[in-house]
Amino acid sequence: MDYTTTSKTEWLEQEIDSLKVQxxxxxxxxxxxxxxxxxxxxxxxxxxxxxxNYLGLANHPRLREAAKKAIDTYGIGPGAVRSIAGTMTLHNQLEERLAKFKGAEAVITLQSGFTANLATIPALVSKGDVIFSDQLNHASIIDGCRLSRAQIVAYEHNNMDDLRRQIANTTEYGRRLIVSDGVFSMDGDIALLPELVEIANQHRILLMIDDAHGEGVLGKGGRGIVDHFGLHGQVDIEVGTMSKAFGVVGGIVAGKKVIIDWLRQRGRPFLFSSAMTVPDTAACLEAVDMLENSxxxxxxxxxxxxxxxxxxxxxxxxxxxxxxxxxxxxxxxxxxxxxxxxxxxxxxxxxxxxxxxxxxxxxxxxxxxxxxxxxxxxxxxxxxxxxxxxxxxxxx
Ligand SMILES: Cc1ncc(COP(=O)(O)O)c(C=O)c1O
CATH class of the missing domain: 3.90.1150.10 (Aspartate Aminotransferase, domain 1)
Known part of the structure; x- marks a missing residue:
């Protein structure tokens, strides 16, 4: 197509027609x-x-009530990005409660699971580094990997032999990261976390698990995949979302204090996009309360x-x-x-x-x-x- 002679959006009309035909x-x-x-x-x-909406919390009376009450106290919007003037008491409370719930050293919350991945991966690896990524990882992990500009090495889905092979063949890089979905959302199968931990520890590679579909579902009372396998403290970064089992919206990154601290300094969606709203944050706090108690x-x-x-x-x-x-x-x-x-x-x-x-x-x-x-x-x-x-x- 000659883009200089056709209308500016003609190519889009053609693309959309083609999607319809297929x-x-x-x-x-x-x-x-x-x-x-x-x-x-x-x-x-x-x-x-x-x-x-795994737990049916999206329309739960306790979450609705918590959101309404918080609006009466704090209003609705955070007003600015968190690092300028948008961190409210509620955000800090939610992070502390989530860290305790998940048995992690610290937690940072973001606007969504998608932005949690975009914040985390490029903050940890960049050009000259390498990421080993399961072939079936979620789009937000793939985009986070691409944004980082690190070399991406995809290993066969849940194939630990292939992961080992790829690690052995990839030696000339700086920092290294293994990243995998916790639950693979199209088949419902689970990452082989004990093996991933073993490989990551053996090779001193950072391990990141996106537990979007395991949060509120796996582990005792929904504490997630790390709890499910009893591997507390062994997974460097656990990403999650509050848009699924928690019934609301919002991203979670749980892990060592030093990593979470770094994300507050370098996680771009944290630094340059406003935080979860007041009703979202209050509803998530109520969800944690419910899960902790029953x-x-x-x-x-x-x-x-x-x-x-x-x-x-x-x-x-x-x-x-x-x-x-x-x-x-x-x-x-x-x-x-x-x-x-x-x-x-x-x-x-x-x-x-x-x-x-x-x-x-x-x-x-x-x-x-x-x-x-x-x-x-x-x-x-x-x-x-x-x-x-x-x-x-x-x-x-
Ligand atoms: C593995 C995984 N990561 C991230 C996300 C995105 O979560 P959110 O809807 O909170 O942005 C999803 C949602 O489909 C997911 O399945």
Missing amino acids: GLYNTIRTIGSPMDGRIVVDGKNVLNFCAN TELVDRLWANTRFMKQEMSKLGFDIGHSDTPIIPLMLGEEALAQKFSRTLFERSMFAMAIVYPTVAKGKARIRLMNTAAHSQNDLEQALETLQTVGRELGVL
């Missing part, structure tokens, strides 16, 4: 109710299996998950190898997965098709997100709908 155009649905086990999507009442929601999440996995297997579905509340209903063909999702929606069940390029070609699936917000009745209805649609489309 069936890759993302049509975004609108939610007209609070986030819950049952929601209103594009005006229709549906069972919701799309949200990362494992009830986490227990319910796992009971629901066990029931769904067991019943879906009994029905004859291929549900992959998830170790977490994420259930991938493996269908293979992209068109089948899209049709499955549309038919579920017609039958009042909201569950997204995940297709290429998010997963490999021929590995299309429906991703079912279990939560504590689902009642037994919701689960039974979901199973009945899945079975009907599965039979209708020749999957069962």
